[in-house]
Amino acid sequence: MSSFPSSRGRPRDPRSHAAIIDATARLLVEVGYAATSIGAVAARAGVGKDTIYRRWPGKPELVFEAVFTTTDDAPAPDTGTLAGDLTVLLQGLVDEFHAPAAAVALPGLLADFAADPELKARIRGDFLGPSKERLLVVFERALLRGEIAAETPVDLVLDTLAGAVFFHVGLVGEHPAPQLAGLLASVVAKGIEVR
Secondary structure (H helix, E strand, C coil), rough: CCCCCCCCCCCCCHHHHHHHHHHHHHHHHHHHCCCCHHHHHHHHHHHCCHHHHHHCCHHHHHHHHHHHHHCCCCCCCCCCCHHHHHHHHHHHHHHHHHHHHHHHHHHHHHHHHHHHHHHHHHHHHHHHHHHHHHHHHHHHEEEEEHCCCCCHHCCCCCCCCHHHHHHHHHCCCCCCCCCHHHHHHHHHHHHHHHH
């Protein structure tokens, strides 16, 4: 997933981007969300604060990208079945939410989102929108295979899947069982299959 739209000027160095993302994730685990600052990330990554602010409007967007978009670059899975594809997608979400940096970042991010509707809209548009487009491919294939009906509320299904993982792993803090992704995928696929 790409970061926020770039401004004009010198081309970005992908090594700097990777160093910033890595520094952010490490700092979150070491010092927590509240103590992770743009200045601390810049120092750890070996870049100036301006370099970070050219890429991200603020700490919440940087943290969100560093922690919750690690699986977004993978192509949409194509296992041949909706349940199989959903299992692959859900396993990525489970892994992402179960990572130490995610557990530390989540409460702070939720508080920031609640306090700033514009931030929530930016995250939804710049990060979640492209991710959702990638996931729609899975449902389009399932429709073509005859597994689901054309009127399946795909947005609601996606929210249900992400919400189940978020609640189970992110909020409740349960250690995910190895079969969690497969079980969730099976339940949802069974619930929306053509009968």
